[in-house]
Amino acid sequence: MRAEIVSTGTELLLGQIDDTNATYLARQLRDLGIDLFFRTTVGDNELRIADALDLALGRADLVIMTGGLGPTVDDVTREAVARVTGRPLVLHPELLAQIQAFFDRVGSHMTDNNRRQACLPEGCIPIENPVGTAPAFIVEDEKGTIITLPGVPHEMRHLMENAVVPYLQKRLGRREAIVTRVLRTVAVGESHVDHAIADLETSANPTVGLSAHPGQTDVRIVAKAATPEQAEAMVARFEETIRERLGAAIYATGDASLEEVVASLLRERGATLAVAETVTQGEVVRRLSAYPDVLLGGVVGADGPQLARPLRLEVDAVSGQAGAVALAEGVQKSWGASYGLAIVADARTDEPSGPWVAIAAEGRIDTRHLRFRGGDRRGRNWTTVVALEFIRRLLLGLAEGWTA
Numbered sequence: 001m002r003a004e005i006v007s008t009g010t011e012l013l014l015g016q017i018d019d020t021n022a023t024y025l026a027r028q029l030r031d032l033g034i035d036l037f038f039r040t041t042v043g044d045n046e047l048r049i050a051d052a053l054d055l056a057l058g059r060a061d062l063v064i065m066t067g068g069l070g071p072t073v074d075d076v077t078r079e080a081v082a083r084v085t086g087r088p089l090v091l092h093p094e095l096l097a098q099i100q101a102f103f104d105r106v107g108s109h110m111t112d113n114n115r116r117q118a119c120l121p122e123g124c125i126p127i128e129n130p131v132g133t134a135p136a137f138i139v140e141d142e143k144g145t146i147i148t149l150p151g152v153p154h155e156m157r158h159l160m161e162n163a164v165v166p167y168l169q170k171r172l173g174r175r176e177a178i179v180t181r182v183l184r185t186v187a188v189g190e191s192h193v194d195h196a197i198a199d200l201e202t203s204a205n206p207t208v209g210l211s212a213h214p215g216q217t218d219v220r221i222v223a224k225a226a227t228p229e230q231a232e233a234m235v236a237r238f239e240e241t242i243r244e245r246l247g248a249a250i251y252a253t254g255d256a257s258l259e260e261v262v263a264s265l266l267r268e269r270g271a272t273l274a275v276a277e278t279v280t281q282g283e284v285v286r287r288l289s290a291y292p293d294v295l296l297g298g299v300v301g302a303d304g305p306q307l308a309r310p311l312r313l314e315v316d317a318v319s320g321q322a323g324a325v326a327l328a329e330g331v332q333k334s335w336g337a338s339y340g341l342a343i344v345a346d347a348r349t350d351e352p353s354g355p356w357v358a359i360a361a362e363g364r365i366d367t368r369h370l371r372f373r374g375g376d377r378r379g380r381n382w383t384t385v386v387a388l389e390f391i392r393r394l395l396l397g398l399a400e401g402w403t404a
Contacts, residue, residue, distance in 0.1 A: 001172065003034045004060040006052055008067035008077055009151060010043040021066045021149075021156050028160060032168055033178050033224055034062065044068065049080035057084070057143040064164075067151030069134035071113040077148055078120060085141045087121040095126055095135045102133050127163045131155050138167065145171075179231035183219040183242060185249045186258055187389045190217045196245045206234050208242075214378065215385025216258065219246075248398045251389070258388050263291035265395040266338075272296050273391070274335035276307050276327040276342040279355045283384040284341065296335040304344045319345050324358035325365055332360045339394075343387050357387045359394055366390075366399060 005022050012019050022039050029036045038059065042052040049068065056063045068077030082089050096118035103110040120126055120137045127136035134150035136159050147164055149156045185193055190212040194201070197219070200208045206223035219242055223234035243250060252261050266273055275284050275298035282300040289295060301307040304323045311330035324342045332340025340360040346369070354370035370386055393399040 001034045001062055002060045003029050003036050003062040003064065004038045004040065004056040005029075005036065006040045006042065006049075006056055006063055006065045007151075008042055008044060008049055008065060010074075012041050012067075013043045021151065021153055024153075024157060025064055025066070025160065028165065029064075030222065031178055031180060032165070032172065034168070034172075044074040044076060046076040046079050046083065049076060050083045053080055053084045053146070057141075057146075060144060062145045062147070062168075065146065065148045066156055069117065069136065069148060069150045071111070071117055071133070075116070078116075081139060081146055081148065082121045085121060085139055085143065085146070087123060087139070089119040090122045091115075092118050092120055092126055092135075095120070095128065098128055098130075098135070099133050102130075125167075127159055129155060129159060131158050136163070138164075177225050177228040177231045179223050179225075179228065179235045181221045181235050181239060182254060183221070183239065183246075183250050184252045184254075184256065184258075185217045185219065185246055186251045186392075187215060187386050188217060188246070188249045193217045193219065193246065193249075197242055200238060200241065203238075206238050208238065214381035219250075248393065248396070248402075251392060257287075258385060258392070259287040259291070262388055262392050262395070263288065263294050265392060266294040267291075269338075269395065271338035271395075272335075273339045273341060274298060274331045274337035276300075276311070276331040276340070276344075277387075278303050278307065278344050280343050280380050280384045280387070283380055284343065284387055287384065287388070296337045299331065307342075307344075319356075321356050321358070321367055321369070324356035324367060325360070328358035328360035328365065338362075339391065341387060341391060343383060355383055357383075357390055359391060361394075366394060368403070 005025050007019050007022050011017050026036055040052050040056060042048050053063060065077055068075045078089060096115060099114055099117060100110050114133060117134055121139055125138040129135050132150060132152055132155040134155065136149050139146040149159055190210055193210060197208065206221050209220045211218040211220065221235050221238050223231040225231035225234060251258055272294055274296050277284050278301055285298040285300060299307050299310055304319045307327055311334055313326055313330045324344045327342035327344060328340040331342060342358045343355055345355050356367060356369055358365060358367045368390055370383055393402055
C-alpha cells in the first residue's frame with residue numbers, strides 16, 4: 001500500500017509552526033509497513049486542498065489528511081474531500097450530539113458554527129472524537145481511501161492510535177511483523193557514519209537509514225518478516241555489524257538522550273558532577289538540570305575570568321588548557337563533586353581556535369582541545385555534545401586515545 005500525507009493549514013505553509021503531525025504520521029505508517037512517498041502541505045483554501053488531494057489520489061492508495069476540521073470558515077477539508085469524491089455533505093445527528101456533550105462536559109456553550117463539524121461527506125465512515133470537537137472520517141472511494149484527522153496534535157494522535165491504526169491493520173489483512181531499532185551515535189558526523197555503513201544502507205530488508213541532529217546521528221534499522229522473531233533476528237544481525245564498525249560512538253539504543261545516559265552512568269557509580277562553562281552559554285548545565293541528583297551545580301560566564309571570581313581562583317588568564325584545568329578543579333572543589341567539568345575558550349587570540357574541555361576527578365585531570373570554532377548555535381551545540389561525550393567516555397573507561 002502506498003500512502004501520502006496531506007497537511008492543511010496556512011500557518012504550516014508559512015512556517016509559523018512546525019508540522020509535527022506529519023512526522024508522527026510518517027512514523028506510524030512506517031511501523032505499519034505502509035510505503036510513504038510524498039508529503040504535501042497546502043494552505044486553507046478549498047480549491048487548492050482539492051487539487052492537492054486529487055494529485056495525491058493519483059499516486060497513492062491511501063491519503064491521510066490533517067487539519068481543517070474545525071468550526072471556522074477557513075476549515076474547509078470536509079468541503080474539499082466532498083468536492084474531489086463527488087459526495088454531498090450530510091449532517092450526522094449522532095456526531096452533533098457528541099459535540100454538544102463535549103461542550104457540556106467542559107461547561108462551555110456550543111455556538112452554531114460547530115454544527116459544520118458534524119457535516120461529513122455522504123457514505124463516509126465517521127470517527128467520533130472523544131477528546132475534542134472535530135470528528136474525523138474515512139472515505140473509501142474508487143479513487144482511493146481518504147482518512148481525515150484534526151490538526152490539534154493530541155486529538156490527532158488519540159484518533160490515529162485508537163481508530164485509524166486498527167482500521168488500517170484490518171485493511172492490510174495478514175500483517176508482516178515489523179521491528180524497528182534506532183542506534184544513537186554521538187560526536188561523529190553523518191558523513192563519517194555513512195562512510196562506515198554505506199553498503200548496509202543499500203539493503204532492501206532490513207533497511208538502514210540515517211537521521212542527523214546537532215552533534216549526533218541516528219541509525220535506524222527496520223526489518224519486515226513473517227514473524228516478530230524473524231524480524232528481530234534480522235535487525236540483530238545488522239545491529240551487530242553496525243556496532244562492530246561504529247564502536248563506542250553508539251551511546252544508546254532507542255530514545256535515550258546523551259545527558260540521560262551520562263546521568264545514569266554517574267548515578268550507577270554513586271558519582272556527582274559540577275560544571276563551569278563559557279563558550280557553551282550554559283547548555284551543559286541546562287541539559288543536565290533535569291537530573292539534580294547527579295548535577296550538584298554549575299557556573300556560567302562570558303569568559304574564564306568571570307568564572308574565576310566566584311570560584312575564588314587566583315589565575316591571571318583563565319583560558320586555554322591551563323584555565324580549563326583550573327576551573328574544572330575549582331568547580332569540583334566548590335561543590336564537593338566527584339567530577340568537575342569545565343569548558344573555556346582557547347588562550348590564543350591571534351588565531352581562532354576551538355575551546356578546551358577539562359574534567360577533574362580525585363587525583364586525575366583529563367583535557368581535550370576541540371576543533372569546533374565560533375560561538376554560533378551550531379558551534380555551541382557541537383561543543384556541548386562533545387563535552388558530554390567526554391564525560392561519558394571517561395565514566396566508561398573509553399576516553400584513552402579518543403580525540404574530540
